[in-house]
Amino acid sequence: MSRAALLVLADGRFPAGGHAHSGGAEAAVKAGRITDAATLEEFCRGRLHTAGLVAGALAAAAALGADPGELDAAADARTPSPALRTAARRLGRQLLRAARSTWPSSELDALAREFPKGAHQPVVLGLAARAAGLGPEDAAHCAAYESVSGPATATVRLLSLDPFDATGALARLAPELDRVADRAVAAARRVRAEGADALPAASGPLLEVGAEWHAAWPVRLFAS
Amino acid sequence: MDGVTATGIRAHARIVARADGRGGTALPVLEGEGPLAPRRTRSSGSEAKVMLVGAMSGPLGGDRFTLGVRVEEGARLHVGSAAATLALPGQAEGEARYDVRLDVADGGELHWMPEQLISAEGSELYVTTRVEAGAGARLVLREEQVLGRVGERPGRLTSRLTVRAGGRTVLDQELACGLGAPGGWDGPAVLAGHRAVGQLVVVRPEFAERPVEARALGACAAVVPLAGPAALVSAVAPDALRLRRLLDEALTGLG
Numbered sequence: 001m002s003r004a005a006l007l008v009l010a011d012g013r014f015p016a017g018g019h020a021h022s023g024g025a026e027a028a029v030k031a032g033r034i035t036d037a038a039t040l041e042e043f044c045r046g047r048l049h050t051a052g053l054v055a056g057a058l059a060a061a062a063a064l065g066a067d068p069g070e071l072d073a074a075a076d077a078r079t080p081s082p083a084l085r086t087a088a089r090r091l092g093r094q095l096l097r098a099a100r101s102t103w104p105s106s107e108l109d110a111l112a113r114e115f116p117k118g119a120h121q122p123v124v125l126g127l128a129a130r131a132a133g134l135g136p137e138d139a140a141h142c143a144a145y146e147s148v149s150g151p152a153t154a155t156v157r158l159l160s161l162d163p164f165d166a167t168g169a170l171a172r173l174a175p176e177l178d179r180v181a182d183r184a185v186a187a188a189r190r191v192r193a194e195g196a197d198a199l200p201a202a203s204g205p206l207l208e209v210g211a212e213w214h215a216a217w218p219v220r221l222f223a224s
Numbered sequence: 225m226d227g228v229t230a231t232g233i234r235a236h237a238r239i240v241a242r243a244d245g246r247g248g249t250a251l252p253v254l255e256g257e258g259p260l261a262p263r264r265t266r267s268s269g270s271e272a273k274v275m276l277v278g279a280m281s282g283p284l285g286g287d288r289f290t291l292g293v294r295v296e297e298g299a300r301l302h303v304g305s306a307a308a309t310l311a312l313p314g315q316a317e318g319e320a321r322y323d324v325r326l327d328v329a330d331g332g333e334l335h336w337m338p339e340q341l342i343s344a345e346g347s348e349l350y351v352t353t354r355v356e357a358g359a360g361a362r363l364v365l366r367e368e369q370v371l372g373r374v375g376e377r378p379g380r381l382t383s384r385l386t387v388r389a390g391g392r393t394v395l396d397q398e399l400a401c402g403l404g405a406p407g408g409w410d411g412p413a414v415l416a417g418h419r420a421v422g423q424l425v426v427v428r429p430e431f432a433e434r435p436v437e438a439r440a441l442g443a444c445a446a447v448v449p450l451a452g453p454a455a456l457v458s459a460v461a462p463d464a465l466r467l468r469r470l471l472d473e474a475l476t477g478l479g
Contacts, residue, residue: 024413031443033412046408053406076451077386077396080458082438085451176407201384201396202406204414205421205460212448213440 005132008102009125010142012153017094018146021087022154022222023047027210029158037165040155044148044173048180050204052147054078055122056184057199059143060136061191062126068111068119074196075120081208083215085120087224093118099128107131140184144177154222232286232316235260241272241332243298248272250299260289262303271300276338278307285348286316290323295332295361305338308370308464311379313346319380322351326365328427330358340368340420340464343402347379357389357427366471368422370464371401371415378402378419387454389427394452397423415460418444420467424457426478431455436478445470447477 008014025043028034034043058071079085096118100108108131111119118124122143129139152166183200190198211224237256244250249272256262261277283289295301311320328334343349357363367385371378380402387395399421401409408414415421435449445459457474461467 027443028412031412033416039412042408042411043413044408046411046413049400049406049408050414073392073451074396077393080395080397080448080450080456081446082448197386197393197396201386201398203397203399204408205399205458206416206444207413208448209440209444209446209458209460212438212446213443215438216440 002133006134006138006142009129009132009134009138010145012149014098016098017091018150019153020222021091021150021224022158023147023150024207024210024224025151025154026158026220026222027214028206029155031210033206034155034159036159037161037169040152040161040166041169041172044151044169045176046204047151047207048144048148048173048177050202051207052144053180053184053200053202055143055147056140056181057187058120058122059126059129059139060185060188061199062123063129063134063136063139064188064192065130066188066191068123068127069114070196071123072115072119074199075123078199078201078203079120081211083211083224084208088120089118090223091121092124095121095124095128099124099131103128103131105131136185136188137181140181140188141177144180144184148173148177158221232284232288232314232320233258233282234288236289237262237291239274239293239301239303241295241299241301243296249301259283260291271302273302273304276303276305278305278309282312283309283320283322283349284312284314284316285320286314286318287320289321290325292325293327293334293336295328295334297329297331300333302335303337308340308342309338310342310344311347311349311381312344313348313379319348319350322349324351324353326353326355328355328357328361328363330360332358333362334364336363336365338366340370341381341383342370342373343379343381344373345376345379347381349379350382352384353386355387355425357387359390360429361389361427362429363425363427364475365425366422368420368464368467368471369399371419380404385423385425387425387427389452389454390432392452394450394454395425395456418460418462420461420464422459422467422471424471424475425454426475427454429453441470441474445474447474
């Protein structure tokens, strides 16, 4: 594996469209649930252990070569909010475009044919990692990190939060992020024998409910 | 029941609902033991009604309860409970488990409407609910969790709900909260200080063609179409009463 390839894939400037999404932070800010660096950190911690764990496991399973169609259906079942399903597919389609051009691979081509409207982003992320010569641990770390870096960056814009404070929150979450990635990989390794039911299904009710509330606003800064 | 042992109580209950051929629903199997006692109550029309009566308190630490319900083709069953289920700490080591398995055949209908599950301070419970709904099956399932009795800190509660309808998994969700749960469970992404959380799953074959429209009911509840012939209402609320009101209103709204 190449450590540098991981940096390319995980780089916030990788042209995959993630910057347009707040990971639920915009809804939480408007509801008065994120007000400062401390509440941002708690939001990110909750997202990491729910959506982040699930995304990490999906990405790791895809990187291990599990059937993308089965993983995509598992992602649907773990994403009751249609606004979030749509966002995940849109992000998946954008990531697939960038990944195919960066790391051409027949598996990525096949995924594009199977999901013309886009597959769930973590599934694409896992296959992109695979195409880049990376392993399940890398894919899980990438997905788990994205689950918290997106809201942190968005909150800097939404609340004019000091970027040093937002980055500090991410750094404090790093040890937990490592543990979540480990759990995600362990679950992903069980998929071959047990099927997609072995994937974690951790959920945050307010992430799902907030996404639908957010989708109904006439004006918003972020797409989700 | 294997009796009360150092490892807690093991109890099993089973209900089978079958069309009786005269437009009603028979219950050829209605059995339970210890803390799980299903009783038939007055039926209305073609629907049989069963009430789960808590004959003991529990589940306590180390207990293991399983409950299986099967609704056969053309049968209609409504299951409620006489009181809330209270998860309490026990003398036995380890968490309690409560596994519910609901099977609804094609053309069968189940209303699974138990009262709340309350997680008392110091308790540890892992509850799973697994639904298998055949093509053409109808289901209304309500699940409500209350974290702690009034003024009390919650125990540890992990609840997984998996619904398969028409051959695919349409919902798979696990919520972990309380002391010792993964971090952030009471933060702005998960519960944000709310002490009651609930879900209502409605499976109807016609949802495959005409899914419900996604709708937020304020910042604390939403009605959404699932990826299949099913709809979900998700809600958090400060307490059990307000949660029930949200879920009832949403169910009425589904028609």
